[in-house]
Amino acid sequence: MQSEPISILQLSTADSCFDDRLTELLAWENVSDQKVEQIVGDILAAVRQRGDQALIEFTNRFDARDVGDVRELEIPPDVVSEALAGLPAAERDALDLAAERIRRYHQHQKQASWHYREEDGTLLGQQITALDRVGIYVPGGKASYPSSVLMNALPARVAGVNEIIMVVPAPGGELNPLVLAAAAIAGVDRLFTLGGAQAIGALAYGTETVPRVDKIVGPGNIFVATAKRAVFGAVGLDMVAGPSEILVVCDGQTNPDWIAMDLFSQAEHDEEAQAILISPDMDFLEQVKTSIGKLLPTMERASIIRASLERRGALIAVADMTDALALINRIAPEHLELSVASPEDWLPGIRHAGAIFMGRYTAEAVGDYCAGPNHVLPTSMTARFSSPLGVYDFQKRSSLIMCSAEGASTLGKTASVLARGESLTAHARSAEYRIKS
Known part of the structure; x- marks a missing residue:
């Protein structure tokens, strides 16, 4: 069954107006109204x-x-x-397995308090x-x-x-x-x-x-x-989140139906979600577009997917995979799928992405539910300066400072000079009281 042809934006980095059109595509301000x-x-x-x-x-x-x-x-x-006791066994088992994987992953993020002592006995550290x-x-x-x-x-x-x-x-x-x-x-x-x-x-x-x-x-x-x-x-x-996003980068060697469904997986969230595919293979982009038209009528949320893809989706042709890498860092996606050979080779060049799904067999959907890493991720290009939700978001750090008598005398001299340079006399005298005569 073929649906009405979908009108999804097709761009090329070779286009003279590409930068402007990409900027317009990515624009979304969640609290501007x-x-x-x-x-x-x-x-x-x-x-x-x-x-x-x-x-x-x-x-x-x-x-x-x-x-x-x-x-x-x-x-x-x-x-x-x-509610937990009344769940069907399959749903209970799925929740339990997902919870165990999420818990185990996040246990690796736990931070411990630490401190060290300097030669004069001064203690410095951090309490978590x-x-x-x-x-x-x-x-x-x-x-x-x-x-x-x-x-x-x-x-x-x-x-x-x-x-x-x-x-x-x-x-x-x-x-x-x-x-x-x-x-x-x-x-x-x-x-x-x-x-x-x-x-x-x-x-x-x-x-x-x-x-x-x-x-x-x-x-x-x-x-x-x-x-x-x-x-x-x-x-x-934690963050001010916008609509869900996925950026798929493919070398043209993955089943186009898989890629189309990966794009659907985020587009079905709501009409403002964004799904973008990047590839250096023009023929492959057309194959994915054909798959989109073929698979869309089979989706329960077809109208939402269509609206999302037509409003904010795109198929982008790049010159090569180096060109694709530059786009990744510009878009700074919430979810990045690297559907390519040797995805590990890409990691040193990727600076901005919320979560990176590596290889042809890694669907973003497993990250939403049960892979282990958190699915609360930075959106709307905020991956340039923020990170996924994690244990560190629920912990605070307090600095520890304990001067020995010798350390207080040594540091007091430096503090005194700097404080008087800022005309903060009480600061200076407070430090000076501890200086050994």
Whole structure:
């Protein structure tokens, strides 16, 4: 069955206008809409001022619910446990296996405190401590994401966070049992059926029922992203995430159906998701386009995939693989698939990518669920300066300084000179008091 031909952008780095067209394709600003900012600002102000009552009002309005008491928004622990116990064996086994792989991978990220002593006995070092309480936001609008529960909560548990508060929207009061089961497996302490900007406000400021957290992690829609940016400072953030992205680089030797489906795997998230294919083989690009047309009618979310590919997708011809490498670093993709021979040879040249999937047999989809590394990744070119969510996002570092008498005297002389150079006399005299006469 062949669908209506898809209109996907085709570019070549040899085109004179390529740079401008690529810049336009990549442009996406997740909090630029003033109307969204105003709505979010009003919601946050209401939550800060009226607490639980505001949460009830916004939940009823936006999630089509009929909540009368804020206690209805919290899922009791026994309900969470029952959801896990009631899962079919195949789903329980899949969640358990994914959780174990995610937990094991993140255990390698744990940092230890350290210190050393200088010859005069002065001690310098770093103490690692976990955050006290974190909030994890799990999307729950167009789809349910039990995988996001595992990816957000398990690194926090490995880091040693004392308390994990989870929020997830439940439109119409419905919540996927898999989401509850994942919360049980990941060790979530409290779970609230809250979504949108009001959920972010509750976690950032606290209400009579929802405790204030130290950091909020997890992706969401434009209202969630806008709210996260607005509350930064009152609370820590992992990142402000945009739509999902995939950049596939292929030498033309992979089955074109595989590549088409890899592009679909991100395009099906939502209409703003971005899927781009780069290849030096023009014939292969046409083969993938044919595969897209052939496979699209078989997809349950075909209309979303089509909209995503036509709005933000692209097939890009490059001169050679060196040309492709330059594009990778310019695009700085969330997900990068290297569907090429000897993908390890590419790694030294790749500076900007959230997660790198290497080889023809490594579908990005396994990273979303069960490979082990985190699927909460930097989007919208932010991989230029940020990293995947990990244990390090749930730990803090405190510097350790303990001067011996001799060290205080030696360092005090240097500090005194520099402090007086800055006209900070109290600084200088504080250090000078410790200088041996």
